Amino acid sequence: MRAVRYTRTGGPEVLELADLPAPAPGPGEITVDVTHAGIHFADVMFRRGQFPVTLPAVPGLEVAGTVAALGAGVHGLRVGQPVAAVPTGFGGNAERVATPAATAVALDGPLAGLDPLHAAATACNATTAVGTLRGAARTGPGDRVLVLGAAGGLGALLGRLATAHGAALTVGAAGTPERAAAAAAHGYHHTLTYAELADRTAELTGGQGFDAVIDTVGGELRGAVRPLLAVFGRHVVIGNAADRDTTLAANEVWYDSFTLAGYNMGGVLSRRPDLFRAHLAEGLRLVADGTLRPHVEEIGWDGVATAHARLEGRTATAKYVLRTG
Ligand SMILES: NC(=O)c1ccc[n+]([C@@H]2O[C@H](COP(=O)([O-])OP(=O)(O)OC[C@H]3O[C@@H](n4cnc5c(N)ncnc54)[C@H](OP(=O)(O)O)[C@@H]3O)[C@@H](O)[C@H]2O)c1
Structure with a gap:
């Protein structure tokens, strides 16, 4: 699968497009076929080494797409279902990502009207x-x-x-x-x-x-x-x-x-996954009903490093979202 990767910390130039094996879901996880992935400031913080990171690393903390597979013990989601998710272990700037099922919300029912671009822009x-x-x-x-x-x-x-x-x-x-x-x-x-x-x-x-x-x-x-x-x-x-x-x-x-x-966010997820999911679902519902209105700019694989540079350089005035296909 295609993914953005870095093998050392540093400036946006350390980001590269790589061909990596697709992840499989562990217990309590799902994998998502990612159509859209937000570029997040936390991606910048880890990429530049502000926090410890295991290398090589794939950035990406908010995604939308469809469920690819369910890990052991996961209930309430099904393969093929459209979802938004917050892969708290990162890895979302890729064609497939593994994420705790607790971080995924189905984009159907009350969220059926939420398009994946805006879901990925706001999940986190x-x-x-x-x-x-x-x-x-x-x-x-x-x-x-x-x-x-x-x-x-x-x-x-x-x-x-x-x-x-x-x-x-x-x-x-x-x-x-x-x-x-x-x-x-x-x-x-x-x-x-x-x-x-x-x-x-x-x-x-x-x-x-x-x-x-x-x-x-x-x-x-x-x-x-x-x-x-x-x-x-x-x-x-x-x-x-x-x-x-x-x-x-x-x-x-x-x-x-x-x-x-x-x-x-990570602290709330680890101690109160129910509360995290409630906040995720409420946040996405508020985007779906127009209460929250992010200003989104779609980018391709070759735009990720520029998006990082803009976030870091304080020149971003939109939320950048990678379209994987
Ligand atoms: N607590 C959590 O769970 C959680 C979750 C999501 C995000 N966050 C954090 O919240 C912060 C904002 O996230 P965001 O998604 O809004 O990011 P963003 O879109 O990049 O916005 C960051 C803002 O910080 C300001 N800023 C001030 N000094 C800066 C500097 N030296 N470098 C870069 N920006 C600077 C910038 O505005 P001006 O240039 O106008 O000052 C910019 O608007 C980040 O630190 C992120 O890690 C925390």
Whole structure:
């Protein structure tokens, strides 16, 4: 089968097209014949060696296609059924991938109208958006919500989802005026640059600050957003695109009367697969009914390295999805 592979960590140039043996499903797994595969920021993080990775590696954390085979003990899915899945062991940028059955949702019944392009574009990020806002940020009616990295793949979903949960104010922040303008297409009430946040927060929030700040970015912003939080506001850490963390003494949470929260998709899957699947199904349903509207660009095999370079270079304004056929 065709697959994108890297045999050493490094820049996008380490990605190569390879001919690999197709995987077979292990116990509790299915294999999926992949028609569409999202290119995800986590692919970039592992490819550049930000996290330990077993080499050679095939990237790809979100796919859509049809069930190829069922492993031992798998029930409730059938061969040939259209599915979206989140292969948490990666490998989705390939014509076939093995994934825990718990990460797959059938694209029939209430999800019959969801095309595989948009399913692959959102399987991971819609799950994350739902898990983040429901589980960690606990956004609800009247909340004032700030999203960092608002022009990115998650940013494209979080603002609209917060509004669907009843948020009174959603603000999307991005690195440059151009990217803030791009984020405006994602349904935020206001979009700003990071540099404008300190001056504009009081005016936008009626002097109260944000009830929730969703932090996909890290770096110096991780500390800079603290004064933007309302009393009892939630600082929700769900990513580290800048590849720089910060330190926090627990006493600061006490002194500043805020909540530090987090969401990690893999962690939720390993401990609460039922909750993971519920978030995946809800996220995809929200894409199917138009509540969430990712801006998607389809690419071919030769476009994967360019997509990585754009994600890493902060020039992506679409979610890139590999079409395998
Ligand atoms: N917790 C989880 O389970 C989970 C699940 C999915 C994703 N994530 C994480 O969430 C983050 C965002 O994912 P995504 O899919 O939205 O990615 P994306 O589409 O590439 O967006 C990343 C955003 O981060 C911002 N950014 C700031 N500094 C950056 C830097 N040094 N390099 C690259 N981007 C930078 C970029 O916007 P500006 O240039 O405008 O700042 C960009 O919009 C990633 O860290 C990802 O790993 C976590």
